Amino acid sequence: MEFGLTPDQSALREQVLRFARQEIVPRVREHDLASEFDFDSWRKLGEYGVLGLNIPEAYGGGGADVMTCVVVGEALGEAGVDGGLTLAYGAHSFLCADTIAAHGNEEQKALYLPRLATGEWIGCMGLTEPGAGSDAAALRLRAERVDGGWRLNGTKMFITNGPIADIAVIFARTDAEAAHAGISAFVVRKGTPGFSAGKNLHKLGVRTSLTSELVFDDCIIPEENLLGMEGMGFFVALQTLEWDRSALLAPAIGTTGFLIDRCCRYAGEREQFGRPIASFQAVRHKIADLKIFQEAARSLVYRIAWCKDQGQPMNHLEASVAKLFVGDASLQPTNDAVVLHGGYGYCAEYDVERVFRDLRIAAIGGGTSDIQKMIISRLMGEGV
C-alpha cells in the first residue's frame, strides 16, 4: 500500500497551488463578503481545465481519475480558494457532469459534456426536496409521461448552482407506487417553460456558491432528456456519493493546511507577555490539533478515492465515516484556529472565520452527520 503522493501528483499539486494563488485567491474575500458567485474565477477554472478534469478526454475533458481530482481539490483548498467556489465546482463536475458521463447516452454526452468541461454551461444536481432530505427516497417531484416526453411538477430545495445553472440533473418520481425503484433521472435545460429557479439563499458559509430552490410547474421536457433507464434514478443518485465522499471532501483537507499556515504565521508574529504566542503550549496544541484532523481526514478520503480508482465498489461504511469525520471532527480545531487569532480571527481580514464558516457545510450537505451515524451503525450489523 502506498499512502504518499507520486512525484507526478506532487508536481500537479504545485501547479494547481501556483495557478490558484495567482488567478483565484485574490478575489475570494471580496466575493465571500458580497455573497456573490465569481464568474471570472469560474471561467479561469474552466480554461485551466479544472471543471472538465474528470470528464472523459473524448468529450473535451481531462480524463483524470478520482485520486487526481482529490489532489487538485486539496491544492485548491490549500491555496486559499474558498469552500463556496470548490462546492460550485464539485456540484458542477461531480454531481452533474459525472452523472451524465456515467449514465447518459451518446447524444446526451456529446451535447452536454464538452460545454460542461469548459464551464460554458454551469451544471447542478437536484435530489433534495423541501420534504425529502435525509430520507431522499421520499422525494415527491412528479414526472408523468405525456405525448413525446415528460411533465414535471414539484420543487427541489438547497440546490447548489441552482440560480445560475444552464442544465440540471433532476431526480423525479416516475412511479408513485414503487419507493426506490420509482425514481428516474432527467436532464432539464434552463429556459424550459415551467422551470424556474428561486432567489439565492443567504447561508452561514460557502457564500460564493449560489443556492436556491428549483420549481417545476407543468414543465414539459422531451423524451430524450431521460437520463439512464426509467426507475433507475435512485442508483444513479447513489453513484454520485462516491465523488461526494472523496473529491468533494478534498478541498476541506487542503483548506485545513491553509489554516495551519495562517495559524503558524500569526502565532509566530503575534507577541503577548513579551514573547510570540507560538511559545505558549496552549497555542501550539491548537495547531497540532489542526494537523491531527488533517492527517486523519486525508487518510479516510484518500482511501475512498483509491478504492474507486481500483474499480472496487464503494464501501458505504467507510464513505460515511469519512464524510462524518470531515464534518464533525473539523469543528473543534477550526474553531480553535479562529480563537488563536483572537479578535482578528473573528474579522474577515484574516480569512480564518471564512474557512470556519465554509467547513460547517460538511456536516450537512450530501447527508447530515446524524444520517451518517445511522448508516454506519446499520452496516455494522446485528450486534449494534
Place this chain on the structure above:
Amino acid sequence: MKILVTAKRVTDPDAKIRVKPDGTGIETAGLEYKLNPFCENAIEAAVSMVEKHGGEAIAVTIGTADVEQNLRTALAMGCERAIRVEIADDQLDSDLTARILVKLFETEKPDLFLLGKQAVDGDSNQVAQLVAEMLDLPQACFASGIVIENGEAVVTREIDGGIETIAVKLPAVVSADLRLNTPRLPTLPNVLKAKRKPLQVLTPAALGVDTALKVATVAYEAPPQRKGGIKVKTVQELVEKLQNEAKAL
C-alpha cells in the same frame, strides 16, 4: 525548426537555505525545488516559436530521477519530448554541465539552443557562454526578445544604458532573461498528457563525457548574521558613535 531548451531544477528561491554543519554543502532535507525561472522563459520562447514556425522543442536537464518532475513541467508547457542525463547535482560544475549539453547538441542537431541565462540558486551564469564557445556557435545572451527570420535569430539584449539588437546566424545559442516573455501556466489536461510524452534517460558514459570536475568546492558558510540597528537620543551621541564605533568620521 528544432529547438533544444534547458529545464533546470533549482532550490525554491523563497525557501530558507541552511548550510550543513560541517560546511560541505547545503542542507537538502525538506528543501523544495522549482523549475528555474529563467528556464521557464526559455521554454516559453521555445514552445511559442514551435507554435509559430512548426518543428519540435526538446527539453533537456541533468540530474537524478527526481528532476524529471521539472522536465514534465516543460512537457506540459508544450515541449514534445525530454532528455535527462543521469548525474547528481553535487557532481557538476559549469564546465561539465556545458560539456554534457554540447554532446546533446551534437546528437540532436537543433537549429537553436535556448537556455535560462543562469540558475537562480548557483547564479554562475556561465553555461550558455561555454556551450557556444565549445561548439563554436554564435551566442546571444540575456535575450529580452527573439525573432526568427531568414535563418537568423534577431535578439534584443538589455545592456547598460539601453537595448542592443543583434542578429546571429542559426544554429545559435541564446540565453533567456526574465523580460523575454511571461511563461504560461500549463493547463491540467496538458499536465496529465505530459506524463505520456517520451522522456529519454542518458548517462555521461553513453554520451562519452569525462565527468572529471574542474571546480572543487572548498567549503560553504552562511553569511554573517546582521546585527540590529540602534536608536540614538542625541546628535552628540550619534557623532560619538560614528567616530568611535563605526570609525566613519
